[in-house]
Amino acid sequence: MAALGRRPWSHASVPAALVETHATYQHVFDIYVPIGLGVITLFALATLLAVVLYRRRPPEQAARFSSNDRLEGGYALLLVCTIAFLLYITFSAEHRVDTVSAREQPQLVVNVTAAKWEWHFEYPSYGIDRYSGAVGSEQLVLPANRAIRFRLTSADVIHALWIPALSYKHDAIPGSVQSFTLSFARPGTYSGECAEFCGLMHSNMLFTARVLAPSRFLAWAQAERGSTGARR
Amino acid sequence: MRGGAIPLLVWAALLALLMAGNWVWTGDTIQVGTFAFAVLLVIGFALALVVRDRGAVRPGPPPRQARLEALPGVSLAPVGIALALAAILFGLAFGHFAIYFGGGLLAASLGRLALELRAAGRARRRYEDEHP
Amino acid sequence: MSAATSAPGGVRTLPGWLGAATSADHKRVGLNMAAASLVFFLAGGVMALLMRAQLAQPHTGFVSEGTYDELFTMHGSTMIYLFVTPMALALAVYLVPLQIGAAQVAWPRLLLGGFWTWLSGGVVMQLGWLTEEGAGRAGWFSYVPLANDLNTPGVGQDLWTIGVIMAALGLFLVAACVLATIATRRAPGMSVLRMPVFTWTELVSVLMVIGAFPVLIVAMSLLYAERLGAQVYTGFSGAIDYQDLFWFFGHPVVYVMFFPFLGAAAEVIAVNARKRWFGYPAFVASMLAFAALSMSVWAHHMFTTGGVTNQYFAFTSTALILPAGMEYLGMLGTLIGGAIVLRSSMLFALGFFVQFLIGGTSGIFVASPVLDYHAEDSYIVVGHFHYTLFAGSVFGFFAGVYHWFPKVTGARLRESLGKVHFVLLAVGTNLTFMPMFFLGDYGMSRRIAEYPTHPSWGPLNLLESIGAGIIALAVAVFLVNVGLSLRRREPAGDDPWGGHTLEWATSSPPPPGNFPAALPPIRSYAPLLDLREQKRSALAGGGGT
Numbered sequence: 018m019a020a021l022g023r024r025p026w027s028h029a030s031v032p033a034a035l036v037e038t039h040a041t042y043q044h045v046f047d048i049y050v051p052i053g054l055g056v057i058t059l060f061a062l063a064t065l066l067a068v069v070l071y072r073r074r075p076p077e078q079a080a081r082f083s084s085n086d087r088l089e090g091g092y093a094l095l096l097v098c099t100i101a102f103l104l105y106i107t108f109s110a111e112h113r114v115d116t117v118s119a120r121e122q123p124q125l126v127v128n129v130t131a132a133k134w135e136w137h138f139e140y141p142s143y144g145i146d147r148y149s150g151a152v153g154s155e156q157l158v159l160p161a162n163r164a165i166r167f168r169l170t171s172a173d174v175i176h177a178l179w180i181p182a183l184s185y186k187h188d189a190i191p192g193s194v195q196s197f198t199l200s201f202a203r204p205g206t207y208s209g210e211c212a213e214f215c216g217l218m219h220s221n222m223l224f225t226a227r228v229l230a231p232s233r234f235l236a237w238a239q240a241e242r243g244s245t246g247a248r249r
Numbered sequence: 250m251r252g253g254a255i256p257l258l259v260w261a262a263l264l265a266l267l268m269a270g271n272w273v274w275t276g277d278t279i280q281v282g283t284f285a286f287a288v289l290l291v292i293g294f295a296l297a298l299v300v301r302d303r304g305a306v307r308p309g310p311p312p313r314q315a316r317l318e319a320l321p322g323v324s325l326a327p328v329g330i331a332l333a334l335a336a337i338l339f340g341l342a343f344g345h346f347a348i349y350f351g352g353g354l355l356a357a358s359l360g361r362l363a364l365e366l367r368a369a370g371r372a373r374r375r376y377e378d379e380h381p
Numbered sequence: 382m383s384a385a386t387s388a389p390g391g392v393r394t395l396p397g398w399l400g401a402a403t404s405a406d407h408k409r410v411g412l413n414m415a416a417a418s419l420v421f422f423l424a425g426g427v428m429a430l431l432m433r434a435q436l437a438q439p440h441t442g443f444v445s446e447g448t449y450d451e452l453f454t455m456h457g458s459t460m461i462y463l464f465v466t467p468m469a470l471a472l473a474v475y476l477v478p479l480q481i482g483a484a485q486v487a488w489p490r491l492l493l494g495g496f497w498t499w500l501s502g503g504v505v506m507q508l509g510w511l512t513e514e515g516a517g518r519a520g521w522f523s524y525v526p527l528a529n530d531l532n533t534p535g536v537g538q539d540l541w542t543i544g545v546i547m548a549a550l551g552l553f554l555v556a557a558c559v560l561a562t563i564a565t566r567r568a569p570g571m572s573v574l575r576m577p578v579f580t581w582t583e584l585v586s587v588l589m590v591i592g593a594f595p596v597l598i599v600a601m602s603l604l605y606a607e608r609l610g611a612q613v614y615t616g617f618s619g620a621i622d623y624q625d626l627f628w629f630f631g632h633p634v635v636y637v638m639f640f641p642f643l644g645a646a647a648e649v650i651a652v653n654a655r656k657r658w659f660g661y662p663a664f665v666a667s668m669l670a671f672a673a674l675s676m677s678v679w680a681h682h683m684f685t686t687g688g689v690t691n692q693y694f695a696f697t698s699t700a701l702i703l704p705a706g707m708e709y710l711g712m713l714g715t716l717i718g719g720a721i722v723l724r725s726s727m728l729f730a731l732g733f734f735v736q737f738l739i740g741g742t743s744g745i746f747v748a749s750p751v752l753d754y755h756a757e758d759s760y761i762v763v764g765h766f767h768y769t770l771f772a773g774s775v776f777g778f779f780a781g782v783y784h785w786f787p788k789v790t791g792a793r794l795r796e797s798l799g800k801v802h803f804v805l806l807a808v809g810t811n812l813t814f815m816p817m818f819f820l821g822d823y824g825m826s827r828r829i830a831e832y833p834t835h836p837s838w839g840p841l842n843l844l845e846s847i848g849a850g851i852i853a854l855a856v857a858v859f860l861v862n863v864g865l866s867l868r869r870r871e872p873a874g875d876d877p878w879g880g881h882t883l884e885w886a887t888s889s890p891p892p893p894g895n896f897p898a899a900l901p902p903i904r905s906y907a908p909l910l911d912l913r914e915q916k917r918s919a920l921a922g923g924g925g926t
Contacts, residue, residue: 038754045751053742060709061735067716068731071654072723076879077917079655080718089663089710096706103699107749111691114751174527175620177685177758181824184755188686191526192616195687208833212758212826214520215527217446220829252573253564256669260588263673267697271677275690279622280680283629287592287676294557294591298564305564310572310903320485322394322893323403327494335501335547339508342539362490 035164035200036118042184045110049103114185118198123166125159131169131176131189131211134218143238146245149224150211156227160234161204169195177213180226186212201228250298251312254305257295264288317377319369326365329358405489406893410496411475412789414555417500418468424507425459426856428452430849433813437846439834449830450518451537455510457521458541462548463503465774466634469641470552470590472781473559473583475789479884480577482568482903484894487561491554499551506544509537517541520828522631523604525623530608539608546601549594549630556590559583568883570903574665577882577906578651578658581665582644585672589633592676597630621688628679636675638770640668642733642777643708649730649780650715652878653722657907659714663707671704684753691750698748705741709734724878725799726783732807733777740768743818760825764817772810779806779859786866787873791889795871798862805855812848816841881907 130137135150138157147155159165169178171189179186180199187197201207211222229237268284271277298305333355340347394400401409432452435443444452478486486492509516514535519528523542526532563584567576576584600623607613614623651658658664678698680689712734721727743765747753756762779802786794820841825832832838876885886909887896901908 042751042755045749049746049749049752053746056742057735057738060713060738063713064716064731064735067713067719068721068723071716071719071721074720076655076720079720081656081914082718083657083659083661083714084663085660085714088714089660089707092710093663093703093707096703100699100702103702103745103749104696107695107699107751108692110749110751111695114754115691174532175524179758179824179826181755186685186754186757190617190620190686190688192618192620193687208824210824210826213524214450214758214828216532217450220446220826220831223833250565251567253567256573256584257560257564257588260585260669260673263669264592264676267673267677270697271693274693274696277625277689279625280629280689283596283626284676286596287629290591290595291588294560298561301565308572310570310575311567313569321405321489323400324405324490324493325403327490328403328497331494331497331501331551334498335505338543338547339505339540342536342543365490 035162036113036121036198037202038114038118038183038185038199039202041110041113045106048106052099052103115197118164119196121164121198123198124163125165127157127159127165127167129167129169129178129189130172131178131215131222132172133174133216134211134222136178136209136211136222136224138224140238143241144243144245145238145241151218151221154223154225156225157209158227158229158234158237159201160231161201161228163231164198164200166196166198169197174215175213176211176215176222178209179212180207180209182207188213201226204228204230204233250302251304251310252306252308254295254298255308257291257298258306261288261291261295264291317373319373321365321369324365326358326362329354329361333358403493405493407474407478407486407489407492408789408891410489410492411471411473414467414471414474414496414499417503418464418471421459421463421503422468423856425456425464426853428456428459430853432456433846433849435830436832436842438843439839440831444830446830447515447518450828451510451516453828454517454520454523454541455507458506458517458545459503460770461521461634461638462506462545462552465638465770465778466552467499467548467555468778469583469586469637469774470555470559472641472645473587474555476785476884477559477580477583478562478566479788479887479891479895480580480882481563481566481571482883482896482900483562483566484896485566486558487565488558492558495551495554495558497551498554499548502544502547502549502551504544505540505547509540509544512537512540514538517544522627524627525604525607525614525620528604528608529614530610539605542601542605542608546598546605549597549601553590553594553598556587556594560587560591563587568900568903574662575903575906575908578647578661578664579641579644579882581668582640582647585668586637586640589637589672589675593630593633596626597634600626600630617688621683621686624683624686625680625689628682629676631682632679633672633675635766635770636672639737639774640672642774642781643737645781645784646730646733646777647708647711647715648882649726649784650712650734651907652784652880653724653727653730654716654719655721655879656715656719657881657905657910658711660707660711661906664711667704667707671701674701674704678748681748681753684750685757695748695750699745701748702745709738724783725794725796725803726780726878728800728803729776729780729783732803733773733780736776736807736810737769737773740765740770740773743768756821758827759821760817760827761821763827764814764821767814767817772814776806776810779803784878785884786863787877788884788889788891790867791873792866792870793873793877794866795862798858798865802855802858802862805851805858809848809851809853809855813845813852814848816845876909879913881910883908885909 126141128139128141135148135152138147147157149155169187169189171191176189177186183199187195205228207226209224209226211219265288271284272281333351336347336351340351395403435441435449514537516537519533603613647658674697678694680694681698683689684691747756783794783799873889875888886901901912905911
């Protein structure tokens with residue numbers, strides 16, 4: 018863990034093995050989706066074949082078998098193996114995204130308060146506040162390649178913070194602070210939104226994450242230190 | 250009724266197994282509580298069947314048996330009870346007039362139900378007398 | 382036996398609509414319930430069309446934000462509480478007594494009371510449209526704190542809550558009656574393991590209703606108390622508790638909305654392949670397991686809350702692959718070696734199986750928490766449940782309609798119109814719901830009245846809206862078919878398709894008491910097929926000795 022040390026912004030100390038949420042999602046996706054598509058195609062084709070082969074036969078020719086213990090047993094075993102395999106993939110991935118990421122030492126903590134119908138982002142180490150949503154859209158500026166701990170709550174009803182590019186969302190529930198750790202692999206601009214219906218202006222509760230290279234983020238943070246955004 | 254309670258008991262057993270898994274894995278009181286509630290409802294239903302007829306837990310096909318019942322052709326009572334309930338609950342949200350109307354309708358319908366059940370009993374006894 | 386006699390005593394029938402409304406005959410109640418459900422289906426469909434008109438472009442402004450919130454809430458609530466679930470039970474009410482050789486249901490007054498309680502609940506729920514703040518608008522699951530009186534004030538939301546309680550209570554009473562009927566009124570010889578496939582799907586469905594619906598009634602009653610000012614669901618634990626209670630009902634209900642239509646499709650496939658359903662014992666065992674598992678998976682709807690143990694629910698949700706997979710082996714095993722006829726009913730049944738698989742596999746997708754962290758509350762989920770419920774259950778429903786319409790009315794539905802109906806519905810369904818998987822993956826949230834102008838979102842949404850229009854056209858064709866078939870009847874006879882089960886051993890429609898003549902011997906789950914095969918063997922075996 019020495020790399021996650023004293024000077025987090027130098028190029029030399031990119032933390033080892035940061036959990037990348039989107040990459041983990043993609044890994045699971047790349048196993049689940051082909052299997053699913055394969056199963057659908059297999060059954061669709063088998064059904065089509067059966068219908069084509071056994072059409073237009075007189076009723077007397079219909080076979081009378083209605084069971085095959087070996088087949089059913091073997092097939093059940095195949096299904097159980099499939100379940101076991103998928104569970105292994107799923108549990109490993111979930112462990113990474115939920116547990117391993119929570120053990121990372123974050124280089125940045127962002128407190129997020131969701132309220133009808135805006136996001137309040139607060140950087141406690143820099144005294145910066147930003148707001149986005151129905152009220153306007155100040156960007157949430159973040160560093161790339163660093164572990165960012167979000168501490169999420171709600172001021173009123175249940176909301177959910179979703180960043181599609183990271184394939185991750187988490188609910189903001191009043192009376193709790195939900196912690197999760199994310200990291201962005203590349204600088205860029207990523208959209209974010211509220212993903213839990215919260216009333217009239219739910220569609221407008223949007224925000225943009227502006228991800229900068231670590232050194233540029235540091236420069237931005239120093240320059241903006243103490244600013245509380247245009248809203249208040 | 251033969252074997253009628255068996256699927257319920259099998260199912261309740263499966264539920265209890267899953268409930269045990271939930272308890273061990275999550276230890277969440279509300280979750281286990283709702284699970285237990287469901288298990289108890291199903292077991293309760295099965296017990297009611299068994300109390301009526303012990304054959305409900307014996308496997309096998311139902312035997313031939315003559316049963317005599319008085320079945321209603323039409324029944325106004327349950328319709329009245331349902332509409333009365335609707336009026337009362339609607340009145341909770343809207344206004345007390347509906348609650349009073351519902352209360353009256355409920356009383357009338359319960360009375361009607363009593364009359365219907367009595368008439369059914371009388372019809373059954375008359376049939377038994379005429380066809381010993 | 383089931384010879385029914387009528388003796389004088391009390392009112393036997395009333396004239397006209399009053400008689401139809403208060404009749405305690407299970408066939409009448411079943412028909413009434415099905416007809417009412419169909420009316421609610423059309424209402425819910427109109428709501429969907431309005432929603433799709435709004436979403437056809439990023440900012441159409443076709444309806445206001447508030448109206449859109451009412452539309453999606455009422456569309457979901459109407460379809461779930463007032464169409465698919467009651468229709469599933471209506472099929473049970475009509476068909477199960479016939480399939481088990483019974484003259485009538487076990488508790489006819491309770492059945493009638495349950496139907497009227499459900500119907501009143503549906504009406505009360507819809508009355509919200511007439512109120513000032515509008516109909517229910519906190520989503521069909523009405524999470525707290527959003528659904529409390531502070532965040533969603535107004536009598537419309539109150540009426541929605543009351544409507545849900547009444548509808549759930551009514552359905553519970555109907556289900557109890559069906560369960561008692563199956564338990565106590567099977568004909569001599571019909572052991573539990575000789576009940577038809579469709580009856581088994583209804584049995585496990587009513588078991589789930591018994592276990593799960595009371596919890597909804599509790600959750601909603603407490604919500605109503607909260608709306609009156611009581612502090613019931615407070616803080617984080619209160620919010621999670623509400624979701625636990627709601628989804629404990631909310632997951633089993635979707636299986637209640639699926640199994641009976643699986644059963645209908647299975648019957649249709651067996652009859653139209655002229656083979657009994659393949660793998661019956663495995664089917665029975667897997668239906669019991671499927672229904673039990675369905676009661677244990679509910680918190681997969683809560684993966685993103687941080688308030689539940691995700692692993693247990695990922696485990697039980699993924700385990701659903703086993704019973705679901707067995708059903709598909711059953712379907713293939715029934716088709717293979719059969720003598721298949723591609724009637725309209727069969728097309729819908731095959732469509733059910735293939736399309737439901739898309740819904741089912743997308744369900745396994747969201748059963749994985751990491752995948753669900755992206756998919757939850759996005760159009761991926763909307764696509765998933767519309768594939769299971771619409772591309773699945775509704776196709777199974779139509780399979781059942783084309784199959785059993787002759788039995789219920791004595792007339793056949795037109796085959797030509799049926800095939801047009803099928804093709805239009807298949808095209809419309811896939812056009813409407815397939816793009817949703819992509820839109821959700823790209824980041825489109827559910828329950829939004831407008832969306833950003835990302836490049837592909839507008840065109841994909843437009844495709845979906847066009848698809849919805851095609852669905853409406855398909856439904857119109859169906860309604861024309863029904864009207865035409867009832868006006869200019871093609872008489873069906875007792876058994877137009879060569880059915881396997883007892884409902885085909887009586888007239889179309891069945892008389893009061895259902896079976897005036899003696900029932901055929903019951904030695905399996907397909908007694909009429911047994912009889913037919915026996916006769917065939919006897920003839921083939923030689924006319925001599």
